[in-house]
Amino acid sequence: MRVLVTGAAGFIGSTTAELLLTKGHEVVALDNLTSGRVENVPVGARFVEGDCGDEGLIRSLGEFDACIHFAARIEPGESMKYPEVFFVNNVASTFRLLQTLVVLGVPRFVFSSSCAVYGDQIEMPVDETRSIDPQSPYGQSKRMVEEAMSWLVACGRIRAASMRYFNAAGGTLAHPERHNPEIHLIPIALEAAAGRRTHLEIYGDDYPTPDGTCIRDYIHVSDLAEAHVRAITALDTNPELVLNLGSGVGYSNREVAAMVQRVTGVDFEIRITARRPGDPAAAVASNALAREVLEWRLARSDLETIVADAWSAFQSM
Numbered sequence: 001m002r003v004l005v006t007g008a009a010g011f012i013g014s015t016t017a018e019l020l021l022t023k024g025h026e027v028v029a030l031d032n033l034t035s036g037r038v039e040n041v042p043v044g045a046r047f048v049e050g051d052c053g054d055e056g057l058i059r060s061l062g063e064f065d066a067c068i069h070f071a072a073r074i075e076p077g078e079s080m081k082y083p084e085v086f087f088v089n090n091v092a093s094t095f096r097l098l099q100t101l102v103v104l105g106v107p108r109f110v111f112s113s114s115c116a117v118y119g120d121q122i123e124m125p126v127d128e129t130r131s132i133d134p135q136s137p138y139g140q141s142k143r144m145v146e147e148a149m150s151w152l153v154a155c156g157r158i159r160a161a162s163m164r165y166f167n168a169a170g171g172t173l174a175h176p177e178r179h180n181p182e183i184h185l186i187p188i189a190l191e192a193a194a195g196r197r198t199h200l201e202i203y204g205d206d207y208p209t210p211d212g213t214c215i216r217d218y219i220h221v222s223d224l225a226e227a228h229v230r231a232i233t234a235l236d237t238n239p240e241l242v243l244n245l246g247s248g249v250g251y252s253n254r255e256v257a258a259m260v261q262r263v264t265g266v267d268f269e270i271r272i273t274a275r276r277p278g279d280p281a282a283a284v285a286s287n288a289l290a291r292e293v294l295e296w297r298l299a300r301s302d303l304e305t306i307v308a309d310a311w312s313a314f315q316s317m
Contacts, residue, residue: 001232002026004061004106006052006097007070008045009036012112012168015175016068016225018042023229028061031071040175053093058100066108066232067101069094075183076116076136076278083137090141095148102157108235109149110228113162115217115244117143120280124250125217127286128164128242136278150240159235163228165245166285170220170306176313177221186218186307189257190314193264200268202253204275207282213253215282217246220300220309230294241293246285247301256303263307 003020007013008029013036017027027045030052031038041047050057052071072090073079079086094111101109116139117132134140149160169186171177177187192200205212227245234241251259257270290296300309 001065002028002063003232004028004030004064004067005045005070006030006067007036007072007112008047009033009038009040010070011040011171011175011177011179012221012224013070014040014042015172015221016070016228017045018174019225019229021045028064035179037178042174051093053096055096055100058097059104063104064106066110067097067106068110068112068228068232069097070112072112072141074138076138077183077276079136079138079141080277086137086141090138091144094145098148098152098158102152107159108232109158109160110231110235111145111149111160111162112228113142113146113164114139115164115166115246115283115285117146117164118283121282124282124284125248125286126244126284128244128289135280138278146242153240159239161231161235161241161243163231163243163245165224166217166219166283168221168224169218170222170300170309171313172222172309173313173316175221176317177310178317185216185253185256186260186310187314189260189268190264190311192268193260193266194314198269200257200270201273202257202270203273203279205272206275209252209281211252211254214279215250215252215284216256217248217250217284218256218301218303218306219246219298220306223298223301227290227294227296230296234294238293243290243293244285244287245290246287247298248285248287249303250282250284251303259303259307263304263311
């Protein structure tokens, strides 16, 4: 198949693009390099610098069998400061992309959504039947795209999968996790372990969790990429999919910090600071539906493997 991957110079997009290539697919890697790095794009993919909302550019790229759409702003806290930026980048650009794909007759669309659409849930794990209640403009932006996709499917315009993943982590030597600025707990903790930060900050220790810190479900980026690739063919028999992608196990921020200290052998300083707006107390996935529909099995998503792989990738940068 010929697959358009947007956001292909980012952490998850580049890993998925490489997996597609190893499975024999042709990949067009699109990224505007606002946050992605061109060196992330795998050898063998055709790289195009540009915006996914540029209708003329998308048309010029030719025909596709599918599009996997990763391009988006991803910082929930930042979205509370600049919601307009997130609605322009995550919603308006995606709507233009969808419109162009429909006109071109691209039959399959796999969307990088988020557990942020669920908001602050009490009972864990969260399955796909749970109510939708985003608590940030970031989460709302994902919800708005999902709703538009559902209408397009209902009207027979495209087949679409919403992949609601939880916390992508880990990494490979070719595709380490790196953002500028870095916003994710594990790579920030690794920077503390490497001496690039004086300490690790944990946002809040008064949440209704066993140790007072937020609980998150971490999934290895390689497992995440596999699910996205499998979703393309799953759309042949399912015109619409909404799937949670996570490990099904939650770890608190303190537990993650302790695992990083254990794997790296460095006892770095941890400081507790104020909560961040928009952070739910816990987010743990039920992945039963994804495992069933995609015939998907997690290979590297236990926390120790995630941190060990992230540390190896971090040291290779």
